[in-house]
Amino acid sequence: MSALTEPRHYTSELNYLNNGWTLKSWLLTKDHKRIAMLYLISITVFFALGGLFAAAVRLELLTPPGDLMDAETYNKMFTMHGVIMIFFFLIPSVPATLGNFLVPMMVGAKDLAFPRVNLLSWYLYVLGGIFAIYAAVQGGVDTGWTFYTPYSSTYSNTAVIVTAMGAFVAGFSSILTGLNFIVTVHKMRAPGLTWGRLPLFVWAHYATSLIQLLGTPVVAITLVLMMLERGLRIGFFDPALGGDPVLFQHLFWFYSHPAVYIMILPGMGVISEIVTCFSRKHVFGYPFIAGSSLAIAILGFFVWGHHMFVAGQSTYASMVFSLITFFVAAPSAVKVFNWTATMYKGSVSYATPMLYAMGFIGLFTIGGVTGVMLATTALDLHLHDTYFVVAHFHYVMVGGMVMAFMGGLHFWWPKMTGRMYHEIWARISAGLVFIGFNLTFFPQFILGYMGMPRRYHAYPEEFVVLNVMSTAGSSVLGVGYLLPAIYFIYSLYRGEQAPPNPFRAKGLEWETPSPPPTENFLTTPVVTEDAYAYAEKEVKALV
């Protein structure tokens, strides 16, 4: 049964990639693996686009005066950057690509439960993306990615409705993906694959899907109300008409705080897979990692008020939200400790995916701990809306999720494409990403602590050194992201053929050819052991 002892060669067989080359066979595909590829291409486009806007922001901040662009343009740049990166890159990043590809394979199914719905979700995503691009062409938006009223609904003169419509539509694509995952995990597991044997990647996606189902509809309706208010000049949130702008913030963060966990849980799932594989050990505390995903999903719904400590929320409410926010950091910490314990005394090897995973663990920890700092009401009074917050969420989102995404992409690239990428180049770029990232964002903690506010295009002289460091770092980071684009594409043409299981990893997806056949498995798999029976295997091999 193991690919470890008897290497097989499937290269000449029909697989999901060479099974039809026409454009139609891609655009009307119902194969979850092809849809994952469609998503991968489209989110890469948006990542590049969002990156361009980020470059504009960092260039403006290279010098203290607002010389490159005026304040209005700058506002549009960071707004478009945030909207695109959050709604069109980070939320779909891991779930819609790696998740789409792997969840059915990891549970030993032929496809997701609703392949047509899956394709629909990609089209919704594209439609939402077209709205966003159209808004950019129309002159952009300047409300910030949070669309706060009454600025968004009354005062802004930019393409607010079109952009919000884009986020609204993309939200439904996210809901449909989540729905598909939950049904698939419940109903389509292979014989022998009990809940306790599910890979942690699947657990993480299950928890993510719950948030997508319960949270996204709320932001959807909130955006609808905001658009109605703006379009018809009526008052849901407009204080001049008796409405309450803070109610918008409550509704918005009720989704958007849980949404930050949509943007990290799938990454945590990736890390669990990589860390075990490259430590060659059974994961430490499986039930705790699985359970903490659910705990995060549930607790995450009760902390939204920590975004509103200075928005006129009662002190009492702030205290409660602060307390629950401390609690929500605990399950994240549980995961970090368990990954570390998994590596402890493992035979750790430093292949590219593992480099990214280790980067994730360190950077996510910094991001999480600074989150707890922000959750203390007294500190947040000083740090709210400063660069400290910007640094915090980039440590979790970029240092965490994007690292995990890159790690996962390297880990499963051979499986997805049947080709090996260039390991040396991959390690170099992982190093560049790590250095570039820290150089970009660590100074921002200090800037925020010193009092530099976010969302301004100019700043006082004394902040210049740290800002130059940050801009310099962002160019290194940019190179770090560009290199993989090059060597990944190169690998498609010249890369070595990938064996079914190049990393000797556990999991059903590795027991089928690379790239997998359209039906995923040549025969329906039967699961007879735990997800991470690395150690057992090695021991048996010795005996």
Place this chain on the structure above:
Amino acid sequence: MSDAHVGTLEHTHDEEHVAHQFDNAQQQYESGNLGMWLFLLTEVMFFGGMFGAYAVYRTWYPDAFEIASRTTNIPLGAMNTLVLIVSSLTMALGVQSAQLGKRKRLAWMIALTMFFGLVFLGVKAAEYSEKWHHQHVPGLNWNWTEGEGGREVQILFCLYFAMTGMHAMHMVVGVGIMTWLLITALKGRYSPAYYNPVEISGLYWHFVDIVWIFLFPLLYLI
């Protein structure tokens, strides 16, 4: 519900309608149902956002809301409530007909459900035009002459139109689904071995009805 289960279990040998990703009809049946229930859960959250806003403003402006809800047309609202309850009944009878393999009755029940849905939408349109005449449409045609508190009253009307409008859009979708069901039912697609589409469409229909059952007292009665 439970006999429905037994019904499919007996007929798992009928694999004609099983999509390729499923192992058998039972798995497909359960997946379809779970999928619809999850979808309805998202719908609960979707409407929940508006119910939340309603609760907040209701607490803040109880008087204005009372004045505003007095201008709604209770007889028409009550009639629509009745229409929807009956439509839920015909829908349920439709599912039962499908389970029992009574194809003709199934087609009739779907047609009736669709008819009641259209009646509901017609009455709703009449109510909207009545509001338009009274200039009770915020943003488009608004002029509050019935005394104090127009600013706050306006919020209730915003919510009224947002909530009933969103509900009516769900009704339109529901009528669309019924049309599709009717066509496929007339083609003889459904049988005791395969009636999942009828059942999950029914779930959707009942859900939309239930939303109205909440909207009616909140917007008309209290």
